[in-house]
Amino acid sequence: MIYRSFGRTELNMPVISCGGMRYQQTWDDALLDVVEDENQRNLEATIRRAVELGVNHIETARGYGTSERQLGLVLPKLPRDEIIVQTKIAPEADPEVFRKHCLESLERLNLDCVDLLGLHGINNYKLHWHAVRPGGCLEVARQLQAEGKVRHVGFSTHGLLPQILDTINTDACGGFDYVNLHWYYISQWNWPAVQAATARDMGVFIISPNDKGGLLYKPSDKLVELCQPLHPIVFNTLFCLRRPEVHTLSLGAARPSDFDLQLSAMELVPKADELVAPIVEKLERALFDATGFKADAVLTQSLTKEIPAWDQDAPGYMNAPMVLWLRNLALAFDMVEYGKMRYNLLGRGGHWFPGLSAAHLDTLDDEQLAKAFKKSPHADKIVGWLREAEDLLGGEAVKRLSQE
Structure with missing residues (x-):
């Protein structure tokens, strides 16, 4: 395992963390009496395997059903x-x-202290205010730190870049x-946030690069062909x-x-630049051939900044x-498949995945659409692209993992 200093915390962090949102019995906030013996044996085996491999950072959240218990x-x-x-706890009013x-x-985890407490899901300015206002949740977290119940305090986010x-x-x-936060090949628009965190000597934890990063486990x-000779993961x-x-x-x-x-991948990290460069070139060529846009426009969302x-x-x-x-x-x-999963969450994912899809595009009048897109150099094409997305990706609603 490779370890990196986790910013100002100075924790010796493995570059792979064991996330706790897939091995639990249920997403319901249920007691342990619902947990089946086989599920608990699998969870313990997963944690022990992680630690054996040097993946000694175990991450979960109060909102992950029975995971903490x-x-x-x-x-x-x-x-x-x-x-x-x-663990991560959502900020409250x-x-x-x-x-x-x-x-x-802490009681559920059976611990006197957690190393890292994250304010979970600061995805908009309302939750930001609940966290940072005088007397707010960040102040409470620092009080818990002073009491020896928390060692370091951070936050998680699925929000837009300015708020992050x-x-x-x-x-x-x-x-x-x-x-x-989220940052990986297909979604690079949060890089300024990574840089800002680095400037403040903050630890940087990347959320779900295998799942939200493109359903890379399937x-x-x-994509498999373009990533050769490596697996997409x-x-x-x-x-x-x-x-x-x-x-x-x-x-x-x-x-x-x-x-x-x-x-x-660990043994390949010293050669990462050498191995990644030709694959990035292939991916960028495929993106341009299919859409007419360079990767930096699509993957950093500069295409849609207006x-x-x-x-x-x-x-x-x-x-x-x-x-x-x-x-x-x-x-x-x-x-x-990835596109359908994410597209059909629009309108159903709350502040974790805000806004609506293009399913109701034909109910909007031309003047409203023209006004919204007039600043874009592609204003005359956007409605057609939105309609194409609905035809390609629309369909039955796909639940968030926490709703399954």
Whole structure:
């Protein structure tokens, strides 16, 4: 295993973390009496396999159903000074509710202290305010730190870049020690946030590069071909870890064997630049051939920077940048299954995946659409692209993992 210093925390962090959102019994906030013996045996075997491989960062959240409670049966069996435990708690309007939830999570985990406490899902400015306002949840987290119940405090986010940057750059209560965010090959628009976190000496944890990063555990045949001679998971791992600003990648393991493929990349990390470059070239060529756009326009979302996102300025609250991004991935890399999964969450994923799809495009009048897209140099083509995305990706709703 390779380890990197996790920013100002100075924790010796493995570059692969064991995410805790796939091995639990249920997403319901249920008691342990619902947990089947076989599920608990598998969870313990998964954790022990992780630690055996050097993946000693175990990450979960209060919102992951029975995950915390089930881990609470395993963690006391492990050497406490050899593991790094992280949980995440959603910020609340009432900070005392947040405090109560934090203390409950410690009880569930059967620990006196967690190494990392993340304010979970600061995805918009309302939640940002709940966190950083005077007397808010960040202040409570720092109080818990002073009481010896928490060692370091960070946040996780699925938000838009401007809000992520504002949360990273807050000075309230000394700011945050680390951030969990999305950044990988197909989604590079949060790189300025990674740089901002680095400038503040924050730890950088990449969320779900195998799942949200393209359903890479069941990639399209075209993506497999383009990533040769590497598996897409290995390519994406090397793409991320070639940047020293990135400290760890989450791996949401459902079984002990789920570590094998990604950890096969470890011996290749010293040659990451050399191995990644020709694959990036092939991917960029495929993207241009399919869409007519260079990769930096699509993968950094500069193509859609003049298009309103999902707020009140967007036509029909449509998340047009997300829709167009998914269209381009589907056309370039045959990532249709991934595109359908993400596209059909629009309107159903709450603040985790905000805005609507293009399913209601034909109910919007031409004047409304023209006004929304007039600043884009591609204004005359956008409606056609949105309609194409609906034809390609629309269909039955796909639930978020936490709703399955």
